[in-house]
Structures are given as C-alpha cells and as structure tokens.
Amino acid sequence: LARDPSAPSGFASIAYQDAIAKTASEIERVQREHGPGAVAVLGGASLTTEKTYLLGKFARVCLKTPFIDYNGRLCMVSAGAANKKAFGIDRTTNPWSDMVGTEVIWVAGSNVAECSPITTNYIWQARELGAKVIVQDPRITPLARTCDVFVPIKPGRDAAMFAGVLQLMIENQWVDEEFISMNTVGFDAVAAYCREWPIARTAEVTGVPARTIRAVAELWGLAKSSFLFHARGIEHHSNGVQNALGTINLVLASGRLGKPKSGYGTIVGQANGQGGREHGQKCDQLPGWRDISNPEHRKYIASVWGVEEKDIPGPGVDAYELFRKIDAGEIKALLAICFNPKVSLPDNQFVTRALEKLEFFATIDFFLNETGQHADIVLPGSLQEEDEGTVTQVEGRVIKINKAVECPGDARADWVIIQDIAKALGREHGFTFDSPRAIFEELRVASKGGVADYSGITYEKIEREMGVFWPCYSVDPRTGEALADHPGTPRLFEAGSFNPVAKGAGPFYFPDGKARFNVAEYRDPIDDASADYPVYLTTGRVVSQFLSGAQTRRIGPLVSQYPEPRIEIHPRLAEKLGIADGEWATCETRRGAVTLRAMVVTTIRPDTVFIPYHWGGPKSANRLTVAAQDPISKIPQYKVCGCRVIKAAGAPDYDATREAQQ
Numbered sequence: 001l002a003r004d005p006s007a008p009s010g011f012a013s014i015a016y017q018d019a020i021a022k023t024a025s026e027i028e029r030v031q032r033e034h035g036p037g038a039v040a041v042l043g044g045a046s047l048t049t050e051k052t053y054l055l056g057k058f059a060r061v062c063l064k065t066p067f068i069d070y071n072g073r074l075c076m077v078s079a080g081a082a083n084k085k086a087f088g089i090d091r092t093t094n095p096w097s098d099m100v101g102t103e104v105i106w107v108a109g110s111n112v113a114e115c116s117p118i119t120t121n122y123i124w125q126a127r128e129l130g131a132k133v134i135v136q137d138p139r140i141t142p143l144a145r146t147c148d149v150f151v152p153i154k155p156g157r158d159a160a161m162f163a164g165v166l167q168l169m170i171e172n173q174w175v176d177e178e179f180i181s182m183n184t185v186g187f188d189a190v191a192a193y194c195r196e197w198p199i200a201r202t203a204e205v206t207g208v209p210a211r212t213i214r215a216v217a218e219l220w221g222l223a224k225s226s227f228l229f230h231a232r233g234i235e236h237h238s239n240g241v242q243n244a245l246g247t248i249n250l251v252l253a254s255g256r257l258g259k260p261k262s263g264y265g266t267i268v269g270q271a272n273g274q275g276g277r278e279h280g281q282k283c284d285q286l287p288g289w290r291d292i293s294n295p296e297h298r299k300y301i302a303s304v305w306g307v308e309e310k311d312i313p314g315p316g317v318d319a320y321e322l323f324r325k326i327d328a329g330e331i332k333a334l335l336a337i338c339f340n341p342k343v344s345l346p347d348n349q350f351v352t353r354a355l356e357k358l359e360f361f362a363t364i365d366f367f368l369n370e371t372g373q374h375a376d377i378v379l380p381g382s383l384q385e386e387d388e389g390t391v392t393q394v395e396g397r398v399i400k401i402n403k404a405v406e407c408p409g410d411a412r413a414d415w416v417i418i419q420d421i422a423k424a425l426g427r428e429h430g431f432t433f434d435s436p437r438a439i440f441e442e443l444r445v446a447s448k449g450g451v452a453d454y455s456g457i458t459y460e461k462i463e464r465e466m467g468v469f470w471p472c473y474s475v476d477p478r479t480g481e482a483l484a485d486h487p488g489t490p491r492l493f494e495a496g497s498f499n500p501v502a503k504g505a506g507p508f509y510f511p512d513g514k515a516r517f518n519v520a521e522y523r524d525p526i527d528d529a530s531a532d533y534p535v536y537l538t539t540g541r542v543v544s545q546f547l548s549g550a551q552t553r554r555i556g557p558l559v560s561q562y563p564e565p566r567i568e569i570h571p572r573l574a575e576k577l578g579i580a581d582g583e584w585a586t587c588e589t590r591r592g593a594v595t596l597r598a599m600v601v602t603t604i605r606p607d608t609v610f611i612p613y614h615w616g617g618p619k620s621a622n623r624l625t626v627a628a629q630d631p632i633s634k635i636p637q638y639k640v641c642g643c644r645v646i647k648a649a650g651a652p653d654y655d656a657t658r659e660a661q662q
C-alpha cells in the first residue's frame with residue numbers, strides 16, 4: 001500500500017516492485033541529504049531469529065546506520081541487563097522439566113496463568129508433587145488464587161521486598177555460606193545494604209504484612225530446592241534492573257543454582273523473546289550476544305560480514321530515545337517491522353506526534369496496525385507459519401518452525417522484502433540469501449565464540465532432538481578442537497562445568513568463574529502516587545488479547561470475551577469514589593485521561609487500579625503511562641504511576657474524539 005490522501009482509507013494499492021522502489025529511493029534521498037544515521041530501523045521479538053539477524057546486519061551493513069532497536073526494549077531488557085551483570089550470560093538456567101519435584105516456586109510479577117500457559121502447566125505439576133507456591137503481585141491473579149503465600153505488593157516496591165527477605169535470611173543464617181564464598185563475589189556490600197531493610201521498614205514501604213514477609217523468608221530460606229521466576233511485573237519499572245538483581249541476590253544467597261531441581265529465570269514475552277535478544281537487533285549488540293563497542297567482537301563480525309571493522313557503526317539508542325530523535329528532527333526516515341509503537345510505547349500521544357514528523361516511513365506487516373496508519377509505504381510481510389525459521393523459547397531451547405501455508409496474494413516472506421530493499425538500493429552485498437536455512441548457516445558462524453554460541457546447532461539436529469539448548473559449540477571450548485556433535489547446554493552453572501569465558505575457573509561466565517552479587521537498591525517510582533494523583537495505576541494483559549491487539553482485536557470470539565478495556569478497581573475504592581461495577585469512569589494521569597467502564601473486583605489492592613493495554617486511540621492505557629525509563633536497561637515504567645479516578649458523566653463519544661485524539 002502507498003499513502004494516498006484521496007483514497008477513503010488513506011491508502012491505495014500499488015505494485016510490489018513499485019513499493020520497494022519507492023522505499024529504496026526515499027532511503028537513498030534521506031541518506032544523501034542528511035547522512036546514513038538519518039534513517040532508523042525498528043525490529044521485533046516475534047520475528048524468527050534468522051530475520052532478527054538479517055535485520056541487524058541490514059541496518060549496519062546496508063543502511064550503515066547505528067539506529068536500530070526492537071520491541072523487546074519494552075519487554076525483556078531489564079532481565080537481560082541483570083543477567084549480564086550477575087551471571088555474564090542472559091538465559092534461564094534450567095529446563096522446565098526440572099521444576100517438577102522442586103520444593104518452592106516464587107513467582108514475582110507474573111500473571112503466568114493468563115500469559116504463559118505452558119509454564120503454568122509445569123508449576124501445577126510441581127504443586128501436585130508438593131511444591132509450595134509464592135505469588136508476589138498487587139492483584140490476586142489466577143495462579144495466586146491457589147498459592148501458599150500471596151504477597152500483595154504495592155506497585156513499584158519489589159526491590160524493598162527482596163532486600164527485606166534477604167535480611168531475614170542473613171539474620172537467621174539461612175544463607176549458603178559455602179556457595180557464596182566459593183562461587184560469588186560482592187556479598188558483603190549486599191548484606192550491608194540489606195541491613196537498611198529490617199522487617200518493619202520493609203512492611204511499611206511494600207504494604208505487605210510483616211507476617212507475610214516472614215512466611216516468605218522462612219519458605220525460601222529453609223528450602224532445599226527452589227525456583228524463582230519473574231516477568232514484567234517487576235521488570236517494567238524505572239528500577240527494573242534493580243528489581244531483577246534483587247531476585248538474583250536471593251537465588252545466589254540460597255546457593256540453589258546449577259542443580260537439577262533448582263533454578264532461576266525470567267518468563268519471556270513474545271514467541272522469540274529469547275532468540276530475539278541475542279543476535280544483533282538491539283542497539284548495542286552484534287550477533288552471538290556480542291558487544292558492538294568491543295573491538296575484538298567488531299573485528300570478528302566484520303570478518304563474517306565481509307566488511308571493514310571501521311564500517312560497522314557504533315551503538316545506537318533505545319527504541320524510545322529513537323522517537324525522541326525523530327521528534328528532534330535528527331532521524332527523518334524509519335523502517336519498522338513487527339512493532340506497533342503507537343499503541344505499545346508509553347505516553348503514546350508523543351509517539352503519534354513524532355510519527356507525523358517523519359519524511360518517510362515504511363512498515364513491513366501482515367496487518368495494517370495503528371502505527372502503519374502513518375506510513376508512506378506498507379509492505380506485505382509474513383506470518384511465522386508462512387515461513388521457515390527458528391525461535392529460542394523460554395528455557396533457552398532453539399526450536400524450529402516449519403512452513404505450514406503459503407503467503408497469500410502479494411505477501412512475501414519478511415526476509416525476502418528486506419533483501420529486495422537492499423537490492424533496490426544497489427547494496428546487495430551480503431543480502432543474497434536464498435532461504436532462512438542459508439541465513440541460519442551464516443548466523444551459526446557469526447555466533448561462534450560468542451556467549452550465545454549457536455555454531456553447533458543445525459536444522460537437522462533441532463528436528464532430531466526436539467530442540468537444542470544454547471550454548472551449543474562446534475569447537476570444544478576446552479581444547480579448541482572441532483566438535484562433531486555437542487549436545488547443547490540444558491542446565492547452566494553446574495559444578496565443574498566449563499565455559500569459554502571462565503575457562504574452567506568456575507561455572508559463571510566471568511574470567512574468575514564467579515557470579516556477582518549486586519546491591520539492588522530500592523528507589524521510589526517516578527511519578528509516584530501523590531496528593532493530586534492518589535491512586536497507583538498499573539497496566540498489563542488479559543488472557544484473550546495479545547500485545548498491542550493488532551492480531552487479536554480481529555478475532556471475534558476473543559473480542560466477545562473481553563470487548564474493551566476496563567478499569568479494575570477494588571470495591572472499597574469504588575465505593576469511596578461512588579462508582580458501581582459497569583459504570584463509566586475516567587482515569588487521569590499527568591499525561592492524559594481515558595474513560596472506560598469500571599470493573600469492580602476484590603482481586604486488586606484498594607490503592608491500585610489496573611488497565612489492560614491492548615487497545616489504541618482513546619481507549620489506550622498508554623495515553624496514561626509515564627515515559628520514565630530504567631537508566632540501565634531503558635525499559636519503560638509501565639507498571640506504576642500516580643493517577644486519579646473519577647466517575648464519568650456517561651459513555652464517551654469515542655468516534656467524536658478519535659480524530660482529535662489519535
């Protein structure tokens with residue numbers, strides 16, 4: 001499609017080759033007039049790993065721009081940054097089957113039952129065998145209904161909870177001193193920080209009763225085996241990395257890692273939340289989880305790509321900063337694939353204004369989403385089932401998707417479209433792959449020797465073994481000899497294990513082989529509840545909708561199940577505000593206001609309201625959210641800000657306000 005203001009929909013169909021030619025000529029023009037960095041690329045973690053690899057290479061080699069980032073910036077990056085700091089590797093530690101038979105499972109900030117059904121099934125199996133389950137959430141989620149200890153945390157206070165629990169473990173000598181001294185560094189500084197968190201202060205800051213904090217410390221402190229999982233509930237914060245580090249400190253202090261029934265992990269979001277964050281579509285990353293600022297890493301990737309090291313651009317900026325650069329006029333053209341930022345970014349009316357400033361904007365999608373409405377060219381991309389490729393799932397297991405159907409009509413495989421643009425630009429070198437398999441073969445070489453080493457993985461091995469856990473080597477990291485058939489690494493950090501960074505010094509991915517404790521500091525949220533905005537607003541998901549809703553808002557039965565966003569509100573707060581179940585209410589923050597029906601539920605803290613974010617326009621939760629970001633991971637603080645809720649006069653006229661508010 002091409003933008004056409006005279007057409008009723010705003011778009012007119014044009015021939016595929018013309019759309020590619022227009023995209024290439026506009027990129028060429030903008031770069032000629034303003035330099036290579038005036039063009040930016042946005043990717044996504046629903047893409048196969050092959051596509052994410054190709055996209056990272058396309059930005060650096062074909063467009064020569066540093067400006068590429070991806071929608072995982074809104075999702076996995078706090079966990080990734082914490083894993084890097086603590087373990088030197090960014091992957092869940094164990095296969096999920098290890099959960100069955102463990103004693104305690106602690107789920108912090110994850111509505112697993114509605115968002116991760118397969119993981120939930122493992123938690124249930126573990127519970128059948130006697131595992132005690134702790135759930136930490138401001139809402140009584142479906143999993144929380146049947147848990148052993150529910151921790152009704154005030155939004156944004158998780159780091160305080162983790163410090164308070166570790167303090168109790170230290171006081172009661174429930175920490176594994178031998179593991180700490182043999183396998184870690186930095187415990188003393190963490191212990192000193194935790195002394196600031198006696199139980200009374202922890203209870204006051206977190207809103208969690210002291211007896212509950214004690215019950216958690218006792219369960220966690222005395223367990224012989226355990227798992228701790230978290231997701232966006234603790235990660236979507238301006239101190240999301242600190243929250244994740246707080247959980248890692250509890251795991252390291254317990255000494256329960258590298259063992260069959262004990263582990264730790266972040267529960268991923270999108271289908272390729274793991275693989276999508278490893279091979280170079282992040283602004284500071286090269287394939288194999290390499291660092292774009294590291295001269296050795298650059299040199300190696302340059303040799304794989306057949307370019308000079310100096311020609312690979314340096315680090316770019318995170319996805320939100322990229323929109324600030326568009327707003328400032330520094331970035332003038334954008335190619336986006338697998339991302340709907342107009343709905344999914346915080347304070348999204350700013351995003352809309354920025355989109356309108358672009359001189360040229362193209363998207364590759366199989367649907368025309370809200371962001372695409374601002375595009376000059378929409379290129380018809382592919383669904384996963386229309387193509388072949390790999391994704392890496394939550395356990396770190398690389399699995400393969402096989403093509404089930406052909407792309408309809410004029411649609412093309414995403415990787416074909418990307419290469420067609422390179423060709424039309426006359427910059428074909430390195431973009432002549434004839435299949436996803438060919439891309440994967442180059443990715444294997446590019447990842448070789450990196451922490452995320454996929455070099456020993458082949459499509460055949462994935463099929464044969466029902467998936468392969470990375471790192472999977474083609475060269476023995478001990479001897480440097482070629483390895484015919486490395487089995488992959490289902491469980492990380494086992495005693496005596498060998499990795500190419502520690503070279504046998506210990507199980508963790510640092511030269512001394514030791515894990516790092518990091519002081520995981522509590523900070524009040526930015527734009528916290530206050531006299532003017534006295535209620536906490538948190539946002540997230542409902543089971544029947546997916547992400548920005550671009551796909552699920554088209555599916556009748558899913559829409560019937562939950563047709564529009566509602567404001568979840570506790571009966572006590574609802575009564576105080578004079579709002580009954582089903583009545584219209586306005587939620588207002590420092591950024592904007594939305595009017596939705598109230599849904600009065602007893603499953604939420606009385607000081608907090610929850611709005612799902614799967615809708616755009618005047619129903620969008622992200623009109624309300626704050627664009628505060630974690631200083632390390634740059635994740636947005638979606639999970640808390642101050643708001644006020646008032647009863648609305650009646651139903652809003654969404655159609656009348658849509659034009660003005662879009």
Ligand SMILES: Nc1nc2c(c(=O)[nH]1)N[C@H]1C(S)=C(S)[C@@H](COP(=O)(O)OP(=O)(O)OC[C@H]3O[C@@H](n4cnc5c(=O)[nH]c(N)nc54)[C@H](O)[C@@H]3O)O[C@H]1N2
Nearest residue numbers: 109110111115155156231232233269270540541543546547
């Ligand atoms: N059905 C469905 N499944 C999905 C998705 C979807 O959109 N729909 N999205 C996928 C994606 S991309 C992702 S990232 C995952 C997300 O999976 P989850 O992270 O499990 O889902 P969320 O709803 O974002 O947030 C989880 C929980 O965090 C809680 N929470 C809010 N604030 C806080 C806080 O300050 N502290 C704590 N401890 N908890 C808090 C919320 O009440 C919510 O229950 O789900 C994936 N699966």
Ligand SMILES: Nc1nc2c(c(=O)[nH]1)N[C@H]1C(S)=C(S)[C@@H](COP(=O)(O)OP(=O)(O)OC[C@H]3O[C@@H](n4cnc5c(=O)[nH]c(N)nc54)[C@H](O)[C@@H]3O)O[C@H]1N2
Nearest residue numbers: 046071075338339340344364369381539547548550613638
């Ligand atoms: N307030 C609030 N906001 C949030 C969150 C929250 O909890 N609260 N969660 C955040 C999180 S965790 C995430 S992951 C983001 C997600 O935010 P987005 O990534 O913006 O959401 P999606 O709906 O996945 O949009 C992706 C687009 O890519 C298309 N697409 C999907 N797969 C493919 C593919 O294989 N090829 C092509 N060409 N296109 C594809 C879809 O049709 C859709 O239009 O939202 C974030 N925003």
Ligand SMILES: [Mo]
Nearest residue numbers: 074075269270
């Ligand atoms: Mo996500």
